[in-house]
Amino acid sequence: MSKPIHFPPDFIWGSATSAYQIEGSPLADGAGPSIWQRFCAVPGNVRDGDNGDIACDHYNRYKEDVALMARLGLKAYRFSVSWSRILPQGRGAVNQPGLDFYSKLIDELLAHGIEPMVTLYHWDLPAALDDRGGWLNPDIADWFTDYTRILFKAFDGRVKSWATLNEPWVVTDGGYMHGTLAPGHRNLHEAALASHNLMRAHGSAVQAYREIGRHQIGIVVNIEPKYPASQSQEDLDATRRADAYMNRQYLDPIFLGSYPPELKQMFGDAWPDWPAADFDLIGQKLDFVGINYYTRSVVRNEPSNWPLKVAPVRQPQATYTETGWEVFPQGLTDTLTTFTQRYGPMPVYIMENGSAFYDPPNAENGRVHDPLRIDCLRKNMQALSNALAQGVDVRGYMVWSLLDNLEWSLGFAKRFGIVHVNFETQQRTLKDSAYLYADIVASNGACL
Numbered sequence: 498m499s500k501p502i503h504f505p506p507d508f509i510w511g512s513a514t515s516a517y518q519i520e521g522s523p524l525a526d527g528a529g530p531s532i533w534q535r536f537c538a539v540p541g542n543v544r545d546g547d548n549g550d551i552a553c554d555h556y557n558r559y560k561e562d563v564a565l566m567a568r569l570g571l572k573a574y575r576f577s578v579s580w581s582r583i584l585p586q587g588r589g590a591v592n593q594p595g596l597d598f599y600s601k602l603i604d605e606l607l608a609h610g611i612e613p614m615v616t617l618y619h620w621d622l623p624a625a626l627d628d629r630g631g632w633l634n635p636d637i638a639d640w641f642t643d644y645t646r647i648l649f650k651a652f653d654g655r656v657k658s659w660a661t662l663n664e665p666w667v668v669t670d671g672g673y674m675h676g677t678l679a680p681g682h683r684n685l686h687e688a689a690l691a692s693h694n695l696m697r698a699h700g701s702a703v704q705a706y707r708e709i710g711r712h713q714i715g716i717v718v719n720i721e722p723k724y725p726a727s728q729s730q731e732d733l734d735a736t737r738r739a740d741a742y743m744n745r746q747y748l749d750p751i752f753l754g755s756y757p758p759e760l761k762q763m764f765g766d767a768w769p770d771w772p773a774a775d776f777d778l779i780g781q782k783l784d785f786v787g788i789n790y791y792t793r794s795v796v797r798n799e800p801s802n803w804p805l806k807v808a809p810v811r812q813p814q815a816t817y818t819e820t821g822w823e824v825f826p827q828g829l830t831d832t833l834t835t836f837t838q839r840y841g842p843m844p845v846y847i848m849e850n851g852s853a854f855y856d857p858p859n860a861e862n863g864r865v866h867d868p869l870r871i872d873c874l875r876k877n878m879q880a881l882s883n884a885l886a887q888g889v890d891v892r893g894y895m896v897w898s899l900l901d902n903l904e905w906s907l908g909f910a911k912r913f914g915i916v917h918v919n920f921e922t923q924q925r926t927l928k929d930s931a932y933l934y935a936d937i938v939a940s941n942g943a944c945l
């Protein structure tokens with residue numbers, strides 16, 4: 498029996514995207530290249546040789562896309578700023594046309610009554626900084642802070658919600674541990690260093706915001722709750738290692754002042770004793786935490802798997818998305834209640850939640866029927882409402898994503914949008930899930 502669905506009257510419904518995945522025109526108007534421009538140019542890195550040169554052409558079509566958001570009745574829109582549009586060399590001279598683009602986007606959103614929610618870093622590091630070591634260079638905390646100060650000064654009068662980083666775990670695990678994402682490194686020592694420098698940069702930017710800003714700042718982390726495949730000690734230990742590495746690694750130093758002890762055990766001498774002063778910097782008070790939830794993982798011990806010695810266990814009865822993620826809405830409820838139990842009550846936003854399914858437009862009527870995405874959305878709404886009923890202070894929900902877009906190394910083949918994009922014609926078509934989401938927003942969930 499599903500519990501009655503209820504959302505607070507001021508609940509903020511929105512959608513989320515990121516710069517490199519939708520904008521296109523990566524070098525327009527003085528912008529510099531990012532590490533994703535470089536990564537896509539290396540054959541084999543991205544499926545079908547796809548890249549962000551055009552993507553959803555949002556750089557040129559942002560007014561059309563804001564009109565789409567208004568058509569859906571969205572209250573907020575989470576987007577990221579491309580660092581190398583603002584600072585083509587990552588530091589130094591500001592590129593005014595880059596600032597102007599985001600200023601126009603923010604004004605367009607505000608003109609439609611849509612709150613801009615800005616992510617300062619969503620994986621597209623300026624290539625010029627990668628040439629200086631990127632996240633491996635401790636100076637990046639200052640480079641990042643200088644970049645964020647420019648945006649705080651330019652936009653804090655109109656932007657009331659800032660997030661420093663999107664998913665430091667993915668940046669580290671994909672970019673430096675396994676090499677599946679830009680900049681494509683595979684090195685345990687580098688992964689540890691990049692991870693810590695990301696957190697130092699986060700703390701430094703929050704500290705800067707406290708001097709300049711007047712509104713809210715937080716961080717966005719991905720949380721994938723881990724469930725043991727059995728109650729054997731090996732599987733319980735494996736589950737704890739996986740949880741420490743993916744879920745606690747970034748929130749513990751912010752809220753508890755230290756990293757989970759399992760990390761030193763896993764990384765060994767690749768995990769130094771970080772200076773105590775770093776934790777004062779990292780532990781800056783936050784106004785909210787953004788959580789990206791997609792799926793859970795059932796975990797077993799697997800000694801042969803470097804470096805965590807864990808392996809996922811597929812659930813035979815479950816529905817899996819095109820990205821191989823189990824549809825498991827209970828994991829959203831568990832993520833939110835576990836978060837509150839571990840770190841205490843504080844404002845939380847679901848900054849990403851969605852699913853990739855293959856839904857080609859209907860040849861006759863052009864409609865895009867996406868029943869599996871609708872089923873997933875409905876179940877996640879129930880799960881979110883259940884977390885609210887258990888007292889979790891969830892303030893809003895951003896569906897991932899507004900548009901089908903560049904799914905990083907999976908290219909355009911994996912579609913998360915509630916709006917279909919024909920990448921040949923750039924035509925946008927509301928999927929059935931977009932009509933449902935518009936009803937959810939208009940009725941504050943009462944239609945469910």
Ligand SMILES: OC[C@@H]1[C@@H](O)[C@H](O)[C@@H](O)c2[nH]c(CCc3ccccc3)c[n+]21
Nearest residue numbers: 515663664667719789791849897904913
């Ligand atoms: O994969 C869908 C989205 C991406 O398009 C977003 O840019 C990114 O913020 C994001 N994070 C996650 C969950 C974490 C994750 C990312 C990539 C691979 C595995 C897990 C899913 N997504």
